[in-house]
Amino acid sequence: MSHERTDEELMLAYAAGDIAAFETLYARHRGPLYRFIVRGISPRATADECFQDTWGRVVAARVRYRPEAKFGTWLYQIAQRLMIDQYRRVRPQVSLDEDDSPLHLAGDEQDKPEQALSRFEEQRRLQQALAELPDEQRLVLQLRLEQELSLEEIGEITGVGRETVKSRLRYAMDKLRARLGP
Structure with a gap:
């Protein structure tokens, strides 16, 4: 084996x-x-x-x-x-590549242009909000949400303690909620 x-x-x-x-x-x-x-x-x-x-x-x-x-x-x-x-x-x-165009973001080919444009606009707003986060907050948020790393692993990568990672995540999420709404 x-x-x-x-x-x-x-x-x-x-x-x-x-x-x-x-x-x-x-x-x-x-x-x-x-x-x-x-x-x-x-x-x-x-x-x-x-x-x-x-x-x-x-x-x-x-x-x-x-x-x-x-x-x-x-x-x-x-x-x-x-x-x-x-x-x-x-x-x-913030820059949207051709891969981020409304046509690429449309999940279902049957979507109406208005729905695809709405999703594109939401994606653009999220990207802008992420770009406005301080670098440290954006980095820990990416590592947690996209890479699904533990707080300890994020701390090792960024060189900060677990509580600092938690704090940065909390502040990042609070800023995103304030910018994007509930």
Whole structure:
């Protein structure tokens, strides 16, 4: 019976020269990591660059990797640091790509144009409200809601305690409710 290797085992195998181990890690994490970065940085080209830089750092750090924390936590720490560097360079702007057009947001092809436009407008309002959150609040909200990480894992990634994470989440949700309504 074959046992599926953990991310940590795969990373150690990759450090020892097993390229297939890296390919497995990349396949497991590319989608969630990309969505995390794309939702945190605009324009899309900058997010793509951050995504590539994150994997580049993983490759460069492979020989120094020690499984002291979960691989996913370590990976998101790298991405988060790169995103913070980008936030410092240029405050993110709300931008809707062609993927966010009303036609792409229409879930049911039978929807009327008014319904698709209404959903598009709601999405745009949410994106604007998220962009207005302080970086620390937006980051913990993304990690919690989109990546479904625990408060402890978010604390490890962001370098703050559990109570600070809870506080940032609470303030972010309060600001979103105030901006968007109930």
